Amino acid sequence: MAVLQEIVVLGLLVLCMAASVSAHSRHSHYTPPPNVIRLTDVFSRVSIGREYSTFFGGSNTKLLNNGSVANLALDKSSGSGLASRNKYYYGFFSAAIKLPSGLSPGVVVAFYIITRTTMMRLISSFLGHDQRNDWVLQTNVYANGSTGTGREEKFYLWFDPTEQHHHYSIIWNSHHVVFLVDNIPVREFGHSSSYPSVYPSKPMSLYATIWDGSQWATHGGKYPVNYKYAPFVVSFAEMEMTGCVFNQTAIVTSCSMANPSSLDPVDGPEFVRLSKRTKLRQWIGQEGSSCSTPTVTIDQGSR
Template sequence: MQCLPKGLIFVWSLISCITIAVSSTHGQYSPPSLTQLTGLFPHLTFNRSYSEFFGGSNIRQSDNGSHIDLILNKFSGSGFVSQNNYYYGFFSAAIKLPSDYSAGVVVAFYMTNANVFPHTHDEIDIELLGHEKRKEWVLQTNVYGNGSTIGREEKFYLWFDPTQQFHQYSILWNYHHIVFLVDNIPVREVNHSEAISRAYPSKPMSVYSTIWDGSKWATHGGKKPVNYMFAPFVASFSELEIEGCIWNPTKVIPLCSKSGPETGSNSDPVDGEEFVRLSEQQRTGMDSVRERFMLYTYCKDPGRYSVLPPECSDKNMGDLQDGDRIDG
């Protein structure tokens, strides 16, 4: 190795230490072993469960439809949508995110019915927000119900590098609660309490997967737009799972009975004991993730809301102590 002046040696050592610290971020947390909800349902092929949403040639299938690449380039993003609408269920996809510089890129796995109920739509979002070099992807979750305009975002860093291999991102939605999971570990639970009842998603929704240009807001509030010198950006999807009540618009009720205490129905595929409430182990795992990796929660943002949404006072909504503030 060529000898360096002392000043440069110090700078080189500092850069090395920073690089080591950044590269070891993912190794500082060992996730708990929890019930594998994704193991309870079959994997579906693309043609069996989804159809093209937009992007045409930017959607690539392989392995007989069990692997799908969504591409974003300077011409278009891309996406696919479920062939049916669902009233409650378990929805999951294993996703591998674009590597390298991806600021402004948004990869989303979400549910909405805005095309059917444009003025009173519901939405459940998992959005993965791109990163700058040597910085992390951010997981953003959100819930809208019955046309509510209040954003209920929570953001998290991940405990792994999501660009190196596939990781499972899942949504559990039933009468009792909505749970966001990463690799079967709950990261957020929205309970169907009285406080949030008017804004709780309550109508059948389609499932979407997309990659698109979020330059106006995704990274540092739009300060870091997509740099197409690094295109194409490729998000890969596999292990697609959809298990829920298929909505038949010609009937008043879906094909399987509505979940809820008034019926006690067991025909809903996500109405069993393992879906009605989190186990003690799942709750402990969720608490650990939220303590270590939560970046932002709307319930601790009085600067955004002069009066916080009513569910923020519900002890079941979050796990933060009064007076704490977490910002992104």
């Protein structure tokens, strides 16, 4: 296992150029994923009712199973969303998500971390599908409030995300940021002292939302949300938030990005290294149809 130390670059917009692929043809030859460390089993799950508050669309938000599951809906009246009660300097953030079934063009489901002061964003978004395409996973990295200094990438998943819950996770520590799907890393960018301003270093909040993205989400807005099929319901479960909780009254945060220590919960070897890197690249290239590069994407600097 090699430690990945590539430098993050924020400034390249990757356009989706993939051809239409039917859900049946993509999933009919599915092979099991490679064995990886299940980081989602390392930390305990949180109560959504205790750790999150309503962000918007309260009437479209339902908590189930004693607050361990949240169903968020989009209808003509509104979308809906949750926001974490705490802010974090960094951590491991994960949710098991089951996307809305049926035709869902224009629907956007997002699981993301953001700071509104400097507009640093780490986003996993799911873009609704039409009759020809599956749901698309889109990862975004924005710095300093500008999409011109960010990077966006899209690719198709190697399974039907509407049939059952799948884990979508974000690792954010002093070494790198990694996006994972079912514990498999699909995108990574590293922290470099040469580019400190473009690496997330401010306390951020976690959000889970569903909303109308008709203007851009599906084929650039060609297919808007059809509310004939509403409500569109997404299920969030097995949510995890572990990291350095921001304490506004503390002068120095013991586990801040500037002062990592062995006590930091997501600074261990399993969070610094991505195991079986070559095998993962080969497997994702076979099973996931990427709109940019069908591999584990590693952002590099000085392009």
